[in-house]
Amino acid sequence: xxxxxxxxxxxxxxxxxxxxxxxxxxxxxxxxxxxxxxxxxxxxxxxxxxxxxxxxxxxxxxxxxxxxxxxxxxxxxxxxxxxxxxxxxxxxxxxxxxxxxxxxxxxxxxx
Amino acid sequence: xxxxxxxxxxxxxxxxxxxxxxxxxxxxxxxxxxxxxxxxxxxxxxxxxxxxxxxxxxxxxxxxxxxxxxxxxxxxxxxxxxxxxxxxxxxxxxxxxxxxxxxxxxxxxxxxxxxx
Numbered sequence: 001x002x003x004x005x006x007x008x009x010x011x012x013x014x015x016x017x018x019x020x021x022x023x024x025x026x027x028x029x030x031x032x033x034x035x036x037x038x039x040x041x042x043x044x045x046x047x048x049x050x051x052x053x054x055x056x057x058x059x060x061x062x063x064x065x066x067x068x069x070x071x072x073x074x075x076x077x078x079x080x081x082x083x084x085x086x087x088x089x090x091x092x093x094x095x096x097x098x099x100x101x102x103x104x105x106x107x108x109x110x111x
Numbered sequence: 112x113x114x115x116x117x118x119x120x121x122x123x124x125x126x127x128x129x130x131x132x133x134x135x136x137x138x139x140x141x142x143x144x145x146x147x148x149x150x151x152x153x154x155x156x157x158x159x160x161x162x163x164x165x166x167x168x169x170x171x172x173x174x175x176x177x178x179x180x181x182x183x184x185x186x187x188x189x190x191x192x193x194x195x196x197x198x199x200x201x202x203x204x205x206x207x208x209x210x211x212x213x214x215x216x217x218x219x220x221x222x223x224x225x226x227x
Contacts, residue, residue: 034215043117043204043221044155088154090216098145099206099216103154 003027004091006102014110019076021105023089026070032092033065034099035074037085044088048074079109114138115207117219125227126197132190132222134205140185141207145216146178149202161188195226 005024013019021035032051036044048063050056050072056063062075072091076083086106090099114137122130134144142163147155159180160168167180177199179191188207192199204221208214 041202041223043218046215046217049215097143097208098157098160100157101154 002102003093003100004089004102006087006089006105008103009106010108011105012108012110013079015079015081017079017109019079019083019107019109021074021076021087021089021107023072023074023102024070025072025089025091025093027091027093028067028070029094030070030091033063033072034090035061035063035072036088036090036101037083038088038104039085047087076107079107081109081111083107084109115205115217115219117205117222119222120220121223121225123225123227124195127194128226130192130195130224132192132203132205132224134188134190134207134219136186136207136209139207139209141188141209142185143208144182144188145206146180146188146190147204147206149204149221155204158190161190163188192224195224197226200224200226 003026034049035047037047038044050063050065060077064073086104088104089102116135118133144161146158148158149155157170158173161180161182163182169175182188202221205219206216208216
């Protein structure tokens with residue numbers, strides 16, 4: 001079992017719609033969770049961080065964490081073509097200092 | 112916000128060459144930096160954790176004699192790919208975190224290494 005799992009996609013949504021990206025993790029002791037966006041050929045850039053159960057909103061982005069289900073999600077409201085990228089879920093596992101990444105979900109927002 | 116600078120951004124060289132990549136934290140001190148590698152259409156894989164003033168910690172399967180890491184100051188870590196071969200061609204990305212684990216990791220712009 002992979003430590004961090006994501007559906008590779010592509011996830012295709014029309015412009016203006018809500019994009020929902022999901023991630024599960026295997027280490028129940030994980031405490032820190034992040035969503036990064038990566039454009040082709042570029043390094044990842046931080047979108048959201050979340051540490052406690054529930055929702056965290058920042059502009060058009062909402063991160064959701066459910067530690068009991070070991071599940072993290074990212075909602076993107078009013079999706080724009082510029083949101084088209086690969087979204088990486090990342091977790092800091094028990095006793096670890098570095099991020100462990102999922103394989104990423106490729107999002108395509110159709111104009 | 113925290114900024115991580117990585118240099119060079121692109122390297123093309125012949126097989127057998129050694130290549131050094133620099134990673135600098137510009138506005139914070141990083142006792143720990145991280146080196147990742149990303150092959151096409153794959154995710155980032157941690158290669159090693161660079162510790163200021165001590166030896167790096169390598170992930171399983173990463174050859175420490177091939178990927179030399181030096182973290183001589185609180186703002187600079189270097190990765191040297193020794194005697195690089197075509198299979199070492201990849202996107203190498205460094206990362207650093209300011210202070211505690213609750214802080215996010217910030218990434219350099221990456222170095223695209225192509226070995227002919």
